[in-house]
Amino acid sequence: MPDYDVIVVGAGNAALAAAMSARENGADKVLVLEAATKGMRGGNTHWSGGILRFAFDNPRDIEPLLPGVEDEYLNFYEGVSPYTEDDFMGDLLRVTAGRTDPELSKVLVSNSKETVFWAKERGNIPMEPARSIAGVEVNGVVIWPKGAIVRAEHEGVGLSASWFKAAEADGCEIRYEATGRNLIQDKAGRVVGITVQEKGELKEVTANAVVLACGGFEANAQWRAQYLARPWDHAKVRGTRHNQGDGLRMAMEIGGMPCGQWSGRHSTPIDADWPDFADRKLTDKSNRLSYLYGVMINRNGRRFVDEGEDTQFYTYAKFGAAILDEPGGMAYQIFDQKTVHLLEPRYEYAKKPLKADTLEELVEMMDIDDKPQAMKTLNEYNAAAADDDNFDPSQKDGVSTSGLNPEKTNWGIRLDSPPYEAYAATGGITFTFGGLKINEDAQVIGTDWRVIPGLYTCGEMVGNLFHYNYPAGTGLVSGQVFGRIAGRNAAAEKG
Numbered sequence: 001m002p003d004y005d006v007i008v009v010g011a012g013n014a015a016l017a018a019a020m021s022a023r024e025n026g027a028d029k030v031l032v033l034e035a036a037t038k039g040m041r042g043g044n045t046h047w048s049g050g051i052l053r054f055a056f057d058n059p060r061d062i063e064p065l066l067p068g069v070e071d072e073y074l075n076f077y078e079g080v081s082p083y084t085e086d087d088f089m090g091d092l093l094r095v096t097a098g099r100t101d102p103e104l105s106k107v108l109v110s111n112s113k114e115t116v117f118w119a120k121e122r123g124n125i126p127m128e129p130a131r132s133i134a135g136v137e138v139n140g141v142v143i144w145p146k147g148a149i150v151r152a153e154h155e156g157v158g159l160s161a162s163w164f165k166a167a168e169a170d171g172c173e174i175r176y177e178a179t180g181r182n183l184i185q186d187k188a189g190r191v192v193g194i195t196v197q198e199k200g201e202l203k204e205v206t207a208n209a210v211v212l213a214c215g216g217f218e219a220n221a222q223w224r225a226q227y228l229a230r231p232w233d234h235a236k237v238r239g240t241r242h243n244q245g246d247g248l249r250m251a252m253e254i255g256g257m258p259c260g261q262w263s264g265r266h267s268t269p270i271d272a273d274w275p276d277f278a279d280r281k282l283t284d285k286s287n288r289l290s291y292l293y294g295v296m297i298n299r300n301g302r303r304f305v306d307e308g309e310d311t312q313f314y315t316y317a318k319f320g321a322a323i324l325d326e327p328g329g330m331a332y333q334i335f336d337q338k339t340v341h342l343l344e345p346r347y348e349y350a351k352k353p354l355k356a357d358t359l360e361e362l363v364e365m366m367d368i369d370d371k372p373q374a375m376k377t378l379n380e381y382n383a384a385a386a387d388d389d390n391f392d393p394s395q396k397d398g399v400s401t402s403g404l405n406p407e408k409t410n411w412g413i414r415l416d417s418p419p420y421e422a423y424a425a426t427g428g429i430t431f432t433f434g435g436l437k438i439n440e441d442a443q444v445i446g447t448d449w450r451v452i453p454g455l456y457t458c459g460e461m462v463g464n465l466f467h468y469n470y471p472a473g474t475g476l477v478s479g480q481v482f483g484r485i486a487g488r489n490a491a492a493e494k495g
């Protein structure tokens with residue numbers, strides 16, 4: 001008799017969805033292994049914004065997720081557009097340049113709504129509209145972006161806490177400081193357990209099936225250098241320090257097939273003063289995404305992107321990488337009093353910005369190598385910038401500089417209202433895209449193109465869903481969809 005029916009490795013959103021699904025589908029004994037201490041539990045899920053992207057045909061379809069929302073928002077459903085399965089698939093195809101796995105993306109999209117409803121029920125997860133980062137008010141009605149409206153209440157912190165509470169109440173056994181090290185196979189190649197390093201002891205724990213849900217390799221500097229290449233070994237980690245690629249390594253050691261974009265990752269501009277691994281209490285408050293209203297210069301005193309190319313949600317992922325690629329992996333974001341009030345609230349969590357009454361004084365305070373060049377750049381920028389008559393922060397306003405390389409093609413107004421402020425930014429890594437090949441049942445496929453019996457995976461470890469970029473809010477829903485499937489099928493391996 002094995003020790004457990006199902007062992008789930010990891011304790012984030014995907015893992016706890018898998019564990020709860022296994023219990024629901026008849027697994028009596030479910031063990032969850034969490035490498036972190038109890039105080040650091042929950043993986044990137046805890047750090048996340050908790051946004052859930054899913055498909056629905058009718059705005060009223062989301063009503064059960066948001067009871068009472070009309071009391072809080074005037075004519076709430078008038079501001080919600082349908083987001084059909086075709087819309088969701090279209091977004092996935094567009095941002096991945098058509099490379100998303102056709103079968104897995106179909107499973108994700110077609111199960112997205114039902115699974116979010118399931119997660120709300122099963123995990124007892126309160127939800128709310130994601131107003132602090134989405135939605136524009138027009139004539140008193142908030143117009144929501146398509147697809148990414150709902151988030152877990154209290155964001156990732158609330159999502160993770162709800163999952164743990166529900167999993168414990170449902171009888172899942174959760175062990176902390178218990179790191180999965182190696183998979184155990186029987187003579188037929190079936191996965192029958194795992195070696196676990198647990199509080200000073202190396203143990204073998206057996207089960208009918210193992211679900212790997214222990215994240216990507218974003219926290220591992222050597223793997224980042226190896227797979228993502230320079231400058232990603234210098235990236236600061238936006239989430240947990242525990243996603244070291246252990247699950248990917250364990251699976252590949254027994255012949256699991258790597259697939260998807262192993263050089264791909266999600267990243268954003270973040271505060272340069274942030275530690276190498278993100279502060280757990282401040283979760284995702286490190287983001288510095290208001291560069292579109294200012295000017296960015298590198299340590300050589302030069303601009304390097306069109307800060308106003310588009311609104312932040314279409315440029316932040318690539319600008320995180322662009323900043324990291326500059327000398328010293330950093331840049332300053334400079335604003336004046338015409339725009340500082342537009343900075344998103346997360347800037348309040350920065351170390352105090354540099355502040356000065358003249359651009360010369362500001363540049364003097366900056367930690368950069370070529371200050372004369374910085375002044376030249378800012379003077380040239382101001383000479384090429386436009387008047388602010390047509391400046392419109394709510395949309396791409398076409399107010400462009402003229403004669404620069406690169407131009408600033410929107411919001412390109414002068415820096416001329418002191419005091420000036422400068423925020424130091426760097427590139428932070430969110431998660432990695434490379435993963436394991438799985439089938440529609442979340443079973444891991446080997447390099448011989450056959451299923452590895454007894455082994456499942458879900459969450460960040462699934463390969464081939466995301467390439468280049470991903471539609472915001474898809475990570476958590478992917479974890480729930482494939483976690484639920486993995487748990488259900490792992491439970492069926494019983495006996």
Ligand SMILES: Cc1cc2nc3c(=O)[nH]c(=O)nc-3n(C[C@H](O)[C@H](O)[C@H](O)COP(=O)(O)OP(=O)(O)OC[C@H]3O[C@@H](n4cnc5c(N)ncnc54)[C@H](O)[C@@H]3O)c2cc1C
Nearest residue numbers: 010011012014043044045049051180239459460473475476
């Ligand atoms: C700042 C930030 C904001 C984000 N915002 C959003 C958002 O709003 N919406 C969205 O959809 N996505 C968002 N994401 C992405 C999202 O957080 C991830 O896609 C998702 O949480 C991944 O879930 P997961 O369960 O696969 O991994 P995780 O939640 O990272 O969980 C992995 C678990 O495995 C454990 N572990 C690792 N190695 C081992 C081992 N060897 N043994 C045992 N346990 C191990 C970890 O400790 C952790 O518990 C955000 C991410 C970050 C960092």
